[in-house]
Amino acid sequence: MVKTLWLSLKANWPGRMQHRYFSIAPWIAILLVLLVFSPLLPGLFWVLQPVFKWDVWLALWQDPQWPEAVRTTLFSALLGSVLALLMALGIAVQCYPGHRWWRIQQRLPLFLSIPHVAFAIGFSFLIAPSGWIARAIAQFTGWISPPGWITVHDDYGIALALALAVKECGFMLWVLFAVLSEQAISRQMTLARTLGYRPVQVWWFILLPQLMPRLGWPFVAVLAYGLSVVDMAMILGPTNPPTLAVLISQWLTNPSQMMQAQGEAAALVLLVLLLCLVVAGRGLWRCRLVFSPYPSGHRQSVSSRFVLSLHPLIFGMGHLVLLFLAVWSLAGAWFFPQLWPEELTFRVWLQASFEPFFTTLWLGILACILCLPITLCWLEWGPQRYNALLYIPLIIPAMPLIAAQYAALLHLRLDGTGAGVVWSHLVWVLPYMILTLVGPYKAFDPRLLTTARALGFSRLTACLTVKWPMLFRPAMASLAIGFSVSVAQYLPTLFAGGGRFNTVTTEAIALSAGGSRQVLAVQALLQILLPLVVFAIAAWLPVWLSRNRKGLC
Incomplete structure (x- = not known):
């Protein structure tokens, strides 16, 4: 009916009107x-x-939380982003090409569909003082209460960086799947292997110089997310002071106009930090190309077994997060150091x-x-x-x-x-x-x-x-x-x-x-x-x- 009406209108619509419309x-x-x-x-x-007022910048530099917040933000964002890239490349070096690579591709959508906040909550259930890691250790050490030296909100943001690395590794793998699906990459891998080069050598000398420029913008997106993430930082990040993004959100919601202006200036600093990191990263990559431009021709017996545990680690972490959340949602009384709740209830x-x-x-x-x-x-x-x-x-x-x-x-x-x-x-x-x-x-x-x-x-x-x-x-x-x-x-x-x-x-x-x-x-x-x-x-x-x-x- 709709199609018939549309064709009727089209037939009675003057050609000039059609041309003008389109x-x-x-x-x-x-x-x-x-x-x-x-x-x-x-x-x-x-x-x-x-931002153009000097007193706003002066108040920002004199804020006692500012230096620690910047340091923690840079450390957690850089560590999480670099680890995510290295883990994704490590899995690709070990599994591409082959049936394991395609099995990872089939399992990746489920992992990517887990939101960052839900993943951070499940990750905190794992590493918390009363989490499953501490409960499992307590079975052998005899702990009767959670140890005080285990904490989620560490001062350096290590827990936040590890959670970011595992979660963003899935995104980098998704990008690698799109890039490595091209026929030219597969042919170059096959040709280099027939010449006697090991997979690590093929990746280092042939594939990485082509892939890294194409992975640049996805990596910048991961780094930008790590710098400005608030939800995961509130769950896993340090609290006193918090990361810079959390601090900015607190300043922006403050009723004081000076604090709001301070938050707006700090948000601009985040953008400048990202630009500086991007420039530094491009400089490091150019140095790598200058000092190691071509393969030497030596066939080294380099093994890639060091990445064997990465593949099950990444997806196993996603499965554990789902399991922890499901068990906690059904748990009744569950006291430390019990590994399983006393009862499950809806x-x-x-x-x-x-x-x-x-x-x-x-x-x-x-x-x-x-x-x-x-x-x-x-x-x-x-x-x-x-x-x-x-x-x-x-x-x-x-x-x-x-x-x-x-x-x-x-x-x-x-x-x-x-x-x-x-x-x-x-x-x-x-x-x-x-x-x-x-x-x-x-x-x-x-x-x-x-x-x-x-x-x-x-x-x-x-x-x-x-x-x-x-x-x-x-x-x-x-x-x-x-x-x-x-x-x-x-x-x-x-x-x-x-x-x-x-x-x-x-x-x-x-x-x-x-x-x-x-x-x-x-x-x-x-x-x-x-x-x-x-x-x-x-x-x-x-x-x-x-x-x-x-x-x-």
């Missing part, structure tokens, strides 16, 4: 994207105004509040529904050379953008409203959806669209009836990723919502400060459950819809 399609795509990102520009202007589940669950659900659904048409319009008609500008929220510390969002919402009087919270999510959901869908969109066979145009269809009709239905599977994957990004948003929800919108993420972080472990585990599992269900629907729905259309999806 000539403004790129401007429509640009306008839709500007509606999401343009409020950030005046927000950044308002945020940067106090009492906490029956008494749990599901209001944050439904708030998270409608926020994620609304954000994805708004972002999907914007993504499709941009990829079809938008100027693709500006895609890198849309990825800026992913590769810079989030704190300056969150401060700009908050300032814009305050001036527009949209803080504490549902519209403001949804818009605060769009700034991060839209870049991820575009990044996920741009690859399949470019790989689409253009001859199919040309054939539809030759049969008399306009470009919009060809997209609605041919191109977009054939891209339904990657579009659903993009929706699932966008939904998981929306679920994980903590600071945008907290700042834009003014504390009026409780999601599973904000609730879990609030409970991590001293709430019941059972209730905390329930909220963490609900945070994991939402993305898992959406990912399952995204995988099942295209198969079900195309059951009678072989080869469509």
Whole structure:
């Protein structure tokens, strides 16, 4: 019915009007994207105004928490990011190519679907003074109370760095899967192996010089996240003083205008720190290329057994996190040093509040529904050379953008409203959806669209009836990723919502400060459950819809 009506309108629509409509399609795509990102520009202007005052910077340098916060932030972010990259490369060196590499690819989506907050909570249950590691040691040492020297919130942020390394290793592996799937890389590996080089030599002399420039921006994204992460730092990071990102969030929510200006200046410092680290990293890589440009020709008997334990460690940690959360959500009385609770009960589940669950659900659904048409319009008609500008929220510390969002919402009087919270999510959901869908969109066979145009269809009709239905599977994957990004948003929800919108993420972080472990585990599992269900629907729905259309999806 709808298709018949559309064809009737198309037949009666003058050709000049069609041409005029589709000539403004790129401007429509640009306008839709500007509606999401343009409020950030005046927000950044308002945020940067106090930064030009000398007394703000003087107060920042004289703050007693400032030096320790910067040191802890740099240490945890650098250690976590470098370890994530090294572990991902170590697994690739050991397993690529081969059946283990493809088995890792099949298991990776489940690991990636675990939100950072839920992973941090499960990780804290593992390493806490009364966690399972201490309980297991107590079986042999005879401890009757948790040891005082074991702590989650260490002064150097080591626990935070380890959690970041394990979680972000999955992201770096996902990037490596995309890069190593190219035929040229596989042929170079095969050729070098036939010449007698060991896998480590092949990676060091041949593959890494090609891969590292392409892994640069993903690594910068991981480093930027480590510098500006707040939710994981509140659960695993030091507390006195906290990391710089947590300190900035406290200053920005302070009623004092001077403290708010101090937080805005510190957010700018985070951006400068990232730029300095990027420049230093590029310099180190250039030095490596200068001092070791070509292979010497010696075939060394180098073994890669040292990475054998990394693969089960990464995925085993994800399974343990799920197990810890499930057991704690069902635990009754569970005293140290017992390895297992005295009873398992559903009492906490029956008494749990599901209001944050439904708030998270409608926020994620609304954000994805708004972002999907914007993504499709941009990829079809938008100027693709500006895609890198849309990825800026992913590769810079989030704190300056969150401060700009908050300032814009305050001036527009949209803080504490549902519209403001949804818009605060769009700034991060839209870049991820575009990044996920741009690859399949470019790989689409253009001859199919040309054939539809030759049969008399306009470009919009060809997209609605041919191109977009054939891209339904990657579009659903993009929706699932966008939904998981929306679920994980903590600071945008907290700042834009003014504390009026409780999601599973904000609730879990609030409970991590001293709430019941059972209730905390329930909220963490609900945070994991939402993305898992959406990912399952995204995988099942295209198969079900195309059951009678072989080869469509």
